[in-house]
Amino acid sequence: MRRLLAFQEVFLVLERPMDRLSDDDLALLLLIRCFERKLLALFEQGELNGTTHTCLGQEYIPVALRTLLREDDWVFSNHRGHGHYLARFEDPEGLLAEIMGRKGAVCEGVGGSQHLKRDRYLSTGVQGQSLPVAAGVALRLKRHEPGALACAYVGDGTWGEGAVYEALNLAALWRLPLLVVVEHNGIAQSTPTALQLAGTIEGRARAFGVEHHRIGVPDIPVIRAGLAPLVERVRTDPGPLVVEFATHRLGPHSKGDDTRPPDFPRTDWYAAYRAAHPVQSATIEEAARTRIDRIAAEVAARPPAVWTAA
Amino acid sequence: MRVGENLNRALHGLLADDPSVYVLGEDLLDPYGGAFKITKGLSTRFPDRVLTTPLSEGAVVGAASGLALAGGKAVVEIMFADFVALAFDQILNFAAKSVTMYGTRVPLPLVIRCPSGGHRGYGPTHSQSPQKHFIGIPGLSLFEMSPFHDNRAVLDRMLALGEPCLLFEDKVLYTRRMYEVDELFRWDLVDDVAVVRLDPGGPGGSGMSRGDAGPGGLEIPDGDLDYVLIVPGGLAHRALAAMRALLLGHDLAGVLLVPSRLYPFDPSPLLPILGRAPLVCVAEDGSAGGTWGGHVAADLHTRLWGRLRRPVKLVHSADSVIPTAAHLEREVLVQESTIRRAVLEGLGDSSAP
Known part of the structure; x- marks a missing residue:
């Protein structure tokens, strides 16, 4: 199979059958996928309040990074952060309770889908805002816990915000252990890259003397092998690194708001993986779906979250 | 003692007493020591924790929040209070909100110093008193320097609150005497x-x-x-x-x-x-x-x-x-x-x- 789907100059390439993944990695990938599908279903049923942003299609990015990040690293996530959270904590109960405002919620139902904090994991809902904060955390880590880093997930749309450049400048000047992970899915809410990004993310990073690395495949072992020495260098010889993933958002921006034409590129790593490894996929997907169904029923039956620490 | 000297000594004392404190801002390295000389001597004495920054108020406040989140304490100098507008998102949507929006209280010891006020002929963008724009933000406290309040005590109080605080400093006070009122x-x-x-x-x-x-x-x-x-x-x-x-x-x-x-x-x-x-x-x-x-x-x-x-x-x-x-x-x-x-x-x- 060879498919090459392009937008702007960023490509997600599926040029050969995907290598078999460990059961653990695949289980986590499919846990995230089933979680996000369940959220969209719950919305349709009117069970969820507010809004949410699913990471369908992008699940492999935080799962690939999982083994490259350490417990003492800080992770800054954004509005599309369920996969980031689940890859770090594998806690679908706490996350769903947070989104549904039920007992056991990670942040007592106050933060909801896009404002989570647990230990050294934190997400915020304003684009670009987390990068300066991550730079400050990275400064503190560099001084007090050398070897640990701050990792911040951003999207392609985020690069419209001035905070990104102020933070890159600081991180480069102060040689901070800051890993910026760009999930470039070619669409900023409803606006395609071509209408919102002049030049390239690589060019912008390099303008600050910041190293940039592009990843255009969804194969987790390949991604890890390529990134491991780069991430290690961020730890041992601190300085910022921008890793840009070409990826595809399969679903809507939030829910029911996908205005992209049918031919807009949407490569699904999972369709390719299932074709290559049908038996493993079917077994693990069934387990993930069953688990998420059970959790959803259990969480929905819980009493409302109580906010005690206003 | 002049009010500005009281504040300068307060910052010296704070950095000396608490190794988790950082001071960040534009042009605050010696020999310049800040646009109003309030940070004079700090960078010579505490070079690792007194950081001169680019003209990036938003990122500086964001980075200070990061230091505070990760166990430090931070004091930011905004050169003119007018420029704190450039950090409004970080103050309103990150620093202040982070104290409570994650369900449990997240301590964020952060002081943002804002030299404010006019009477110096600096014109429309260097003379404002923007306190009112920050009133009513959950998780944010506003303080103002005065000739009657020892700045060290005020700084200690703000940092102990564990939430972001703005300290407005009327520039004309820097050269006035502390603690003095006339004989009446x-x-x-x-x-x-x-x-x-x-x-x-x-x-x-x-x-x-x-x-x-x-x-x-x-x-x-x-x-x-x-x-x-x-x-x-x-x-x-x-x-x-x-x-x-x-x-x-x-x-x-x-x-x-x-x-x-x-x-x-x-x-x-x-x-x-x-x-x-x-x-x-x-x-x-x-x-x-x-x-x-x-x-x-x-x-x-x-x-x-x-x-x-x-x-x-x-x-x-x-x-x-x-x-x-x-x-x-x-x-x-x-x-x-x-x-x-x-x-x-x-x-x-x-x-x-």
Whole structure:
């Protein structure tokens, strides 16, 4: 199979059958996928309040990074952060309770889908805002816990915000252990890259003397092998690194708001993986779906979250 | 000691006593030591924790928040308070919200110092008093420097709150003396409010007399209570000049209240005296509309409904940008005469000049 789907100059390439993944990695990938599908279903049923942003299609990015990040690293996530959270904590109960405002919620139902904090994991809902904060955390880590880093997930749309450049400048000047992970899915809410990004993310990073690395495949072992020495260098010889993933958002921006034409590129790593490894996929997907169904029923039956620490 | 020196010593002491404290800002390295020299000497003594930054107020406040989140404490110097607008998202949507929006309280010890105010001819974008834009933000406290409040104590208090605080510093205070009032007055601290009133010893008593007033601190005879002024620290000297003129020219005796914390502002300990005063007047340097004084007045009207003898009188700068030329700037900003006139008008003196 060879498919090459392009937008702007960023490509997600599926040029050969995907290598078999460990059961653990695949289980986590499919846990995230089933979680996000369940959220969209719950919305349709009117069970969820507010809004949410699913990471369908992008699940492999935080799962690939999982083994490259350490417990003492800080992770800054954004509005599309369920996969980031689940890859770090594998806690679908706490996350769903947070989104549904039920007992056991990670942040007592106050933060909801896009404002989570647990230990050294934190997400915020304003684009670009987390990068300066991550730079400050990275400064503190560099001084007090050398070897640990701050990792911040951003999207392609985020690069419209001035905070990104102020933070890159600081991180480069102060040689901070800051890993910026760009999930470039070619669409900023409803606006395609071509209408919102002049030049390239690589060019912008390099303008600050910041190293940039592009990843255009969804194969987790390949991604890890390529990134491991780069991430290690961020730890041992601190300085910022921008890793840009070409990826595809399969679903809507939030829910029911996908205005992209049918031919807009949407490569699904999972369709390719299932074709290559049908038996493993079917077994693990069934387990993930069953688990998420059970959790959803259990969480929905819980009493409302109580906010005690206003 | 000058107020600016008191603040500089406070920062030296803070950095010396607490190794988790960082100071960040533009142009604060020696020999320059900051646009107003408040950070003088800090970078020489604490080179690792005093960081000069690019012109990036948003990122600097964000990075300071990051330091605070990760176990440090941070003091940011904004060169001119006007520029704190560039950090508004980080303050409103990150630092202040992070204290509570994650369900449990997240400590974020962060102080953002903002040299504010006019009377220096710096013009429309270097002279503002933007306090009012930060009122009513959950998780954010506003303080103002004053000649009566030791800056080290104020810094310690702000950092101990574990939430972001803005410290407004009227630039004209930097060169004024700490703790001094003229010979007609004496002052005491009641909680965090400096209370300045007629010296019962009269002229010739010590103008520097002070002490912690204790529960009796607000026992002021009716004859010495024609009006009460409430002002942030930056207006203290103009208010004192107005009080002197009102006493000597109109035989009106007033009490001046200068709180350290502007928001949240709890007037509870002051209610007995405010309820007795023939007039309460709140003065500030911000421009008209959505003012701090309006907020204080609404609170006092509610708490003292039926006791206040008149509506709270408000004094603020004009509904205008702040011009550069001295004669034009004077017309827009609050002067001693503005406060004096407001008190006379408030008391119904139709001969108010």
